[in-house]
Structure formats: structure tokens, C-alpha cells
Amino acid sequence: AQSVTQLDSQVPVFEEAPVELRCNYSSSVSVYLFWYVQYPNQGLQLLLKYLSGSTLVKGINGFEAEFNKSQTSFHLRKPSVHISDTAEYFCAVSAGPDSNYQLIWGAGTKLIIKP
Amino acid sequence: GAGVSQTPSNKVTEKGKYVELRCDPISGHTALYWYRQSLGQGPEFLIYFQGTGAADDSGLPNDRFFAVRPEGSVSTLKIQRTERGDSAVYLCASSLRELGTADTQYFGPGTRLTVL
Numbered sequence: 001a002q003s004v005t006q007l008d009s010q011v012p013v014f015e016e017a018p019v020e021l022r023c024n025y026s027s028s029v030s031v032y033l034f035w036y037v038q039y040p041n042q043g044l045q046l047l048l049k050y051l052s053g054s055t056l057v058k059g060i061n062g063f064e065a066e067f068n069k070s071q072t073s074f075h076l077r078k079p080s081v082h083i084s085d086t087a088e089y090f091c092a093v094s095a096g097p098d099s100n101y102q103l104i105w106g107a108g109t110k111l112i113i114k115p
Numbered sequence: 116g117a118g119v120s121q122t123p124s125n126k127v128t129e130k131g132k133y134v135e136l137r138c139d140p141i142s143g144h145t146a147l148y149w150y151r152q153s154l155g156q157g158p159e160f161l162i163y164f165q166g167t168g169a170a171d172d173s174g175l176p177n178d179r180f181f182a183v184r185p186e187g188s189v190s191t192l193k194i195q196r197t198e199r200g201d202s203a204v205y206l207c208a209s210s211l212r213e214l215g216t217a218d219t220q221y222f223g224p225g226t227r228l229t230v231l
Contacts, residue, residue, distance in 0.1 A: 043224040092157070101210070107157050108157050
């Protein structure tokens, strides 16, 4: 079975500073990895996903994530955050082609941008 | 185009009552998922439909929960004899379910269920 751990429930960071949101997963099979964002009072929106190939994945709004198989991590990064990045970020994993692609989720990390 | 829609956006009910939550997926999406998100937690898988059939209902917590998708489009999640512990945001997602790849799941805004 898969599981996802987001190590920080909240990450405060100053505007224009870099940020990293951490995500670790456990799985006995190949997985697909996702980051979703939930802005206040809105639904979940896909930021980026890793399926295969290059371990560095670029997403929307200047975010990127790196898949590290040996460390079973998929940390999300942005070099310079803006106030509009204030949201909750969720890491998720789904099993490979023999699964139904249901997503297993972390508990979320709230990104708090300080002006 | 139109995204996934869910109705109602909020539902307040009393313990023991029956509720129905509706999901309208993106047109043409064959896969439909229901998730439940409790306060301070990530979403939790409930059930997956491929077309009209429930391909995996292993996430339904007990037999008070049931979902249907009779024509392969709109889905209804039904909860009988609601309990206070059922209070959560119920999320619906749909996807094209292209073979051999993990296609993107598009989420609706959710229905916030409060059981008093």
C-alpha cells in the first residue's frame, strides 16, 4: 500500500524568498506523483505531475518538483514566492498501470506568505 | 469549458437523516472519483467509477455509504443514517482515463456536509 507524508503542516516564508515544501512517500510498486494546490475557497488544482522520464518536473505558476527515487521524495520548490501563492499544497501518489489511479494524499502544507 | 460541478455546496443535516450529494463531471470523462476530506487532513478515497460501474468501492467506510452513476455521467453519493463523524467536505473528480497513463483528475469545489 502507498502512503504520503508531508513533513510540514505550515511553512511561513517572506515574499520573494525561495520555498521548498517537502513530500515523502512509501510504496512497494512504481508510482505516479502529483502536487495539487487549493487556493482559499476554491477546488483542488493540479500543479504538476511525475509519470516517468526526467526527474525534474516543471508545473504552473513557476513551481517545480524533483523526483528522488532513492530517498522516496518529491519535494516542491519555487525560487521566488508571491503573495498570490498563499494556499494549501497537497502531495499525492497513485499506483501504476494496474491500478485504478486513485490518489493517496498527504495531509497538506499551508504556505503562508509574509509581506 | 465547464469544469466539475457539485451540488449542493453546503449541506447541513441532523443526525440520522439521509443525504444525497451530486457530482456533474466534465463532459466525456469516463472516470469519476469520490473523495472525503476531513478538517486538517488530505482527501481520502471513497469510490471509483469507470463508466456506469463502480470499479472500486473499497474506500467506502461502511454500508451507510452508497454511490451510483446510472448513465455514466452524473453521480450521486448517498449517505444513510448520517452520523456526526460523517461531517467533512466531499470531493468529486473526473478524468479521461486514458489507458496506460495517470491522467489528470479534475476536481469539483466540493460539498461541505455538516451533521448536527
